[in-house]
Amino acid sequence: MPRIDAERFLRDLNDLRQIGAYKTGVHRPTYSPQDMESRRWLMERMAEIGLEPSIDGIGNVYGRHKGPGPHLLVGSHIESQNYAGWLDGALGVVAGLALARAGLPVDVCAFADEEGHFEGGFLGSRSIIGELSEEEIDRSRSRNDGTPLREALAAAGLAGKPRMTLEPGRHKGFFEMHIEQGRVLESSGLRIGVVTGIVAIWQYRIVFEGQQNHAGTTTMAERRDAGLSAIRLLARIDEEFPRVAAERSVWTAGRITLDPGAPSIIPGRAEVLFQFRDVSPEVLERMDAALRALVRESNRREKCPATIEQMSRATPALCDPAMMAALDAAAEEEAPGAWSRMPSGAGHDAQYIAKRMPVAMLFPPSIGGISHHWTEDTKPEDLALACQVLANGAARFLAA
Amino acid sequence: MPRIDAERFLRDLNDLRQIGAYKTGVHRPTYSPQDMESRRWLMERMAEIGLEPSIDGIGNVYGRHKGPGPHLLVGSHIESQNYAGWLDGALGVVAGLALARAGLPVDVCAFADEEGHFEGGFLGSRSIIGELSEEEIDRSRSRNDGTPLREALAAAGLAGKPRMTLEPGRHKGFFEMHIEQGRVLESSGLRIGVVTGIVAIWQYRIVFEGQQNHAGTTTMAERRDAGLSAIRLLARIDEEFPRVAAERSVWTAGRITLDPGAPSIIPGRAEVLFQFRDVSPEVLERMDAALRALVRESNRREKCPATIEQMSRATPALCDPAMMAALDAAAEEEAPGAWSRMPSGAGHDAQYIAKRMPVAMLFPPSIGGISHHWTEDTKPEDLALACQVLANGAARFLAA
Missing domain, CATH: 3.30.70.360 (Alpha-Beta Plaits)
Known part of the structure; x- marks a missing residue:
């Protein structure tokens, strides 16, 4: 089984936390200078690890694995809600880096505007599966201040860039790790949730x-x-x-x-x-x-x-049975008896990626169930555990 | 019994309607140029009739009867809600002019800001009974645009003017005629409401x-x-x-x-x-x-x-039994069987004046019960009837 570098994983998370820092959380609305700085930071990390970084016309950051497949796609989103938590989204992206660093054949992605700062929301994951039209981009405006999406893209230096789509057949599945954003795990004394589907x-x-x-x-x-x-x-x-x-x-x-x-x-x-x-x-x-x-x-x-x-x-997005089984086994291996299957009550990029490939999600607990607020947090040992479970689960699924 | 000049009464109402005209209604928010023009118009009418006009530091317009007493006070307010009706308030003021013109010993008044364009509301009637402090004037702001009341008074040319108070013992009572603002009269086929009290x-x-x-x-x-x-x-x-x-x-x-x-x-x-x-x-x-x-x-x-x-x-303001009895008799005389006693569900200047003297109110019907909207209206024959009933009632009360 691959071993992740937990210390480096937590350091990456804390480095990213400095960009747009607000109290103990972050303020990185989509296409803001802080958000774009975080995307550049991510591309630099990708390059260091040997992934081939790129950013597309909707702001998706993609780190392509240069070696042979079968590949996995791993990631989430990197922008935050306004004055919100440091982990939401960022966690799944940085976990992707950790898996790549541990030698797994993963492409790492950060989808733009999962948080819906712009009308429509999920711009990046919908764009990459081909379900975001140019007309919708023409129409969409910021829910914060009414700025047209086109203007925001231009200000962020993304106007005119092509939008990437998923390469058919390249990925065996998509893994998204995300904070739970609820109290189910904490109140049951559990450390890992294996997600059955996104409501x-x-x-x-x-x-x-x-x-x-x-x-x-x-x-x-x-x-x-x-x-x-x-x-x-x-x-x-x-x-x-x-x-x-x-x-x-x-x-x-x-x-x-x-x-x-x-x-x-x-x-x-x-x-x-x-x-x-x-x-x-x-x-x-x-x-x-x-x-x-x-x-x-x-x-x-x-x-x-x-x-x-x-x-x-919407249609509920069900997680893939084989991917869930791999995560179950990995969770039992790393945290015996301290995990459970559970649905995700919140929406995630995985619900769109599920239209193109099998998906699975993994939750570490949220302290007090708090999310979308700068006090959002998770214990570092729970973050490291979840990342290791994700790595083991990914390796098991690739080997299956 | 005094006879009012119904034609002149309706002409005055229609002349006043031209000031700040909006569709078939008016827009005369308190201390606006339109409102101040209506106050100057009112002072000119008062002077023509032989009343001694004045305006005070809160915008109250007062026409003092020059002859001997006992006197009555008759009036209401002259500003309107935003883009609202032509009769609300203005009716009671112009009825006061009609009574004075018919020879009754009345002081006519238009109290400022009954409509509450400024925080606190009822500025004029509260000021004239001595229940509006300088501190409240310092604090109050426009509910429309936040302009401080002091600034609005200065812009209207009222800064530094003294505020009048009621002369103790001068008035036997206060009569306020006002549109009903509801559908009780219309739905019962009645033409006059004698108000029992203000809720x-x-x-x-x-x-x-x-x-x-x-x-x-x-x-x-x-x-x-x-x-x-x-x-x-x-x-x-x-x-x-x-x-x-x-x-x-x-x-x-x-x-x-x-x-x-x-x-x-x-x-x-x-x-x-x-x-x-x-x-x-x-x-x-x-x-x-x-x-x-x-x-x-x-x-x-x-x-x-x-x-x-x-x-x-608040405390309900009950109307004076003798004044109500005089209005009952006048209503029965002019509109036999077509009147009723009823409470006022809306607030009126009379509720404050009631703290200093007996008060009574008279309602003509509102078409469709509509008020605080430019479509507000009352049939001219109902307006004239109500004004005549008010005059007869005032004469009966003075004679009692």
Whole structure:
């Protein structure tokens, strides 16, 4: 089995942490000077290890293994959420370097904008599988400040560069190591999660149309309060969803907007952003049907008609059984009894790469389950353990 | 009984409508050039009628009757909400001119900023009863664009002018005519409302503290979703309030803010602005107790603690029985069977003037119940009728 250089792996992670450092985390939004500096840093590391580095027109950094195959693809993303953690994304990229350094035949990649600083998100992984159109690039704008994506690419020196796509048949599979971003491992005292699949997010916009009116002079009987209709629907979802969801399903109303949102005005319009996630297509269909039934029930009962629009309807990405088996064996070897299989509740680049090759993911625990915040952290011994398990798993899968 | 000059009354209203005209309504935010032009127009009309006009340091316009008393005070406000109706406020001021023109011994007033373009609101009526401090003026800013009130007063040429207060003992009472701003009269086929009192608004900020977290990786059991706790409380209010409220009580959740308000983030904080209104102190106390009991219940049941802060706790302003009786008789005389007593669900300058003298209010109907919008309107015959009823009522009250 290959041995990774744990000290060098942790030093690389800490070196990268200096770029865009913010408190104990980092601020490296996609195509910012800090983000581009981190991409140049990555290409220098790749070259040192003997990989052939390149950057493409969407900002993907790719380190190509020069030797013979079969090859693996290993990586994640290198930009961060705003003022967020040092490991999210960066961990999987630096783990790729560690595997290459240990002599494994891996191409290492950092996909651009997994974090979705620009509309659309997952720009790099969607581009490399050929699912990002020029039209979408023309349209997309920064969610932070509205800058057109084209302008941001030009400012980053990427305008006019070709966009790479995966070489068909080159890779036996893609491994992505990523922090868990939840508390499942920590609360069970485990050190490694072998991911079974990446849940799909089904997201909806539910809009209630009422009648904006004076909150003093409009009697309760006369009102058509769109906010109240929204509250009643959300309360019904809260009652019904536990009956139709699976054990690990999650559902969230992350935004409620009442229009105009003034204390003395009856809301004339209410908008709810609602989503649920599961790894099973059947469970997703069941939750979708329950939601639509509740909206129909609302429309029979309420004076404010509700319309529901599905904004996204992804397919769960299942991890490859042979790759999972290799990771299981590696985890049991390095951390006997201290690992478990689990779904990924968050989205990852692997869900797109899965459209082109087998994929697998590995999680070390997140302290306190915190992510997307500068306090995000993982114990160094857990980072090193996960990287060694990834290396062993990759070697087992290549040998299988 | 005095006869008003209905034609002249309607012409005055339409002349005033030209100042800051917007579609069929007006845009005269407090201290804007349009608002100040309307105040100068009003002072000219006062002078024509033989009233002694003045404007004070908060923008109150006052037309003092030169003859002997007992006097009445008649008026309302002259600025408008943004892009709003031509009658709201202006009607009561121009009715005051009509009464003075008909020979009644009235002082006519237009109180500044009833509409609350500046923080605090009701600046003029609060100033004239001595309940607006210099410190509050120092602090207050425009809710439209943040301009400090002091700057706005200076730009309007009002800096340094003294602020008038009511002359104790001068007035037997204050009459305010105002559009209804609701559909009670119209839906009952009535033409006049004699107001029994102005409801008090009790307003609350309810804040739920949860734990902001990733909407994919945080299990339902682990979550502390502040938005969900807020929804459950609002659903309970929706169930319980009909049991404790009175027939004409109203309650409104006009704003719900989830923080950070992103589709994939569990809300870590939720804030609800909630208010209720009634004309009865007992009913207000009952609703307050019910709300606090529901918040306690929420805190026993939910993982996100809720705190409730009462932002305003006004006293209902009851109209004077003798003034109401005079208006009843005048209404029955001019519009037999086509009038009713009713509370005012909206706030009015009269609620502050009621702290210094007896007050009464009279409503003509609002077409479609619309107000605070440029489509606000009332039939001219209803306007003229209401003005005549006001004149007769004022004469009856003076004679009583």
